[in-house]
Structures are given as C-alpha cells and as structure tokens.
Amino acid sequence: MFFPSSARYSIAHLLPIQQQIVLSSKASAPSRKKTGLSTSTMVLHALNALVGALCIAILGLNSHGVVLKDRVEVGVVAPENVESVTVSLLMWVGAGGIVDTLLLLAGLVVTRSRKGEQRANPRRSTIYLNGLVFVATVIFLRPFVVQVYSEVQFSRASRSYDASPSSEFLTPETWSCAVAGSGRGGAAAESLCRELRASRYLLIPTMILGAIIFGMVGWMRVSEFRREGIVGKDVVEVKSVETDLEV
Numbered sequence: 001m002f003f004p005s006s007a008r009y010s011i012a013h014l015l016p017i018q019q020q021i022v023l024s025s026k027a028s029a030p031s032r033k034k035t036g037l038s039t040s041t042m043v044l045h046a047l048n049a050l051v052g053a054l055c056i057a058i059l060g061l062n063s064h065g066v067v068l069k070d071r072v073e074v075g076v077v078a079p080e081n082v083e084s085v086t087v088s089l090l091m092w093v094g095a096g097g098i099v100d101t102l103l104l105l106a107g108l109v110v111t112r113s114r115k116g117e118q119r120a121n122p123r124r125s126t127i128y129l130n131g132l133v134f135v136a137t138v139i140f141l142r143p144f145v146v147q148v149y150s151e152v153q154f155s156r157a158s159r160s161y162d163a164s165p166s167s168e169f170l171t172p173e174t175w176s177c178a179v180a181g182s183g184r185g186g187a188a189a190e191s192l193c194r195e196l197r198a199s200r201y202l203l204i205p206t207m208i209l210g211a212i213i214f215g216m217v218g219w220m221r222v223s224e225f226r227r228e229g230i231v232g233k234d235v236v237e238v239k240s241v242e243t244d245l246e247v
Contacts, residue, residue, distance in 0.1 A: 052101035059094025061199040068192040136217040140210035
C-alpha cells in the first residue's frame with residue numbers, strides 16, 4: 001500500500017526535529033567549505049611546534065655533551081662506573097620526538113585536506129584519528145618514561161667523584177658536576193654539567209605539553225566517535241521511517 005505524496009509530506013513533518021536537522025545538515029554538508037583553521041587545531045599545531053623545539057634542544061644539548069665529555073676526558077678519565085644510559089635515552093627522546101612531531105603535523109594536514117572523503121566514508125575518518133591518537137600517545141609516553149628513569153637514576157647516583165665502582169655508580173651528569181666541583185676538567189666540565197642538567201629539566205615541559213596534546217587528540221577522537229554514533233543512529237532511524245511510509 002502506498003500513501004499519497006501529500007500524506008507522506010504531512011507524516012514527514014511529524015518526524016522528530018532532531019532527525020530533520022540531521023537530514024538537512026547532511027544534505028548541505030558537501031556544499032559548505034570552511035575556511036581557516038579552528039582554534040583547537042591552531043593550538044594543537046602550536047603545542048606540537050613547541051614540543052618539536054624542545055626535542056631539538058634536548059638532542060642538541062646531549063650531542064654537544066658528547067663532545068664536551070671527550071674534552072673533559074683529555075685531563076680526567078671517566079671511571080668505569082659511569083652509566084651513560086641516561087644520555088642515550090635523552091638523545092632518543094630528542095630524535096624520536098622530532099620524528100613524532102613531524103608525523104603528527106603530517107597527520108593533521110592529511111586529516112584536514114581529506115575531510116570531504118571522510119564525510120563520505122566515516123570509517124576512513126576513524127582510521128586517521130586513530131593514527132593521530134597513536135602518535136600523540138607516543139609523544140607523551142616517550143618523555144614520561146625517560147623522565148621517570150632519569151630522575152630515579154639521578155637520585156640513586158653518587159655525587160662523589162671517588163665513588164666505589166663495586167657498590168656505587170655515577171651518571172654523566174653527576175660525574176661531570178663532581179669533576180667541575182673538584183676544580184678538575186676546567187670550563188668543559190662545568191659546561192657539560194650545566195647542559196646535561198638542562199636537558200634533563202627540559203623533559204618536564206616536554207612531558208606536560210605531550211600530555212596536553214594527547215588529551216586534545218583524544219578528545220577529538222571521542223567527539224568524532226559520539227558524532228558518528230548519534231548521526232548514524234538518527235540517519236538509520238529516518239531511513240527506516242521513510243521505508244515504512246512507502247510500504
């Protein structure tokens with residue numbers, strides 16, 4: 001049985017207002033073009049740039065620290081109980097963080113440039129956002145893990161230049177500071193002490209900014225998930241009502 005077109009038109013007006021709004025918005029979505037970046041996207045780009053700058057600074061300080069350590073060892077040989085794992089991890093944070101920020105930048109650009117495809121295929125939008133969430137997670141976890149490890153090692157390390165190799169250990173930072181405090185090593189030891197300490201302190205803002213980035217990207221993913229769930233449900237309900245009207 002088919003309803004006359006006028007009856008179907010009248011019944012359509014009985015649909016919930018929210019469903020009609022969804023239909024009209026989806027019909028007009030392809031014709032709308034947003035210009036410029038949203039505030040949240042600009043903030044995300046700014047935070048990502050700051051994290052990249054901090055990672056460059058961390059990598060530069062530790063790379064220069066390797067050169068300074070060689071200069072210090074010309075006059076003072078480092079003992080065997082100096083553990084250089086912290087420096088290696090800090091360089092890993094610097095180099096890896098630069099790669100992570102570039103990946104996040106590329107992901108944001110690709111996600112924005114293919115919004116039309118994502119509206120037509122919501123599953124593709126989900127894939128892009130999941131990739132951004134993964135990169136943001138790494139941006140936060142990398143400095144967080146190294147920060148915890150470096151602080152634990154720094155608190156356990158000896159502050160004495162004459163630490164016993166059998167029972168105590170030093171980090172490159174504590175060793176260079178001990179050498180500088182004893183008057184050995186000259187300006188190179190003092191510079192090495194300051195630069196390694198500065199690179200360890202730079203992990204704190206890097207970790208905080210990474211946490212903010214992770215929160216913002218995670219919120220974008222949750223918002224998209226909710227939007228897909230609500231819109232998808234409403235569209236399915238409207239289509240089912242229209243099908244019933246034609247039966």
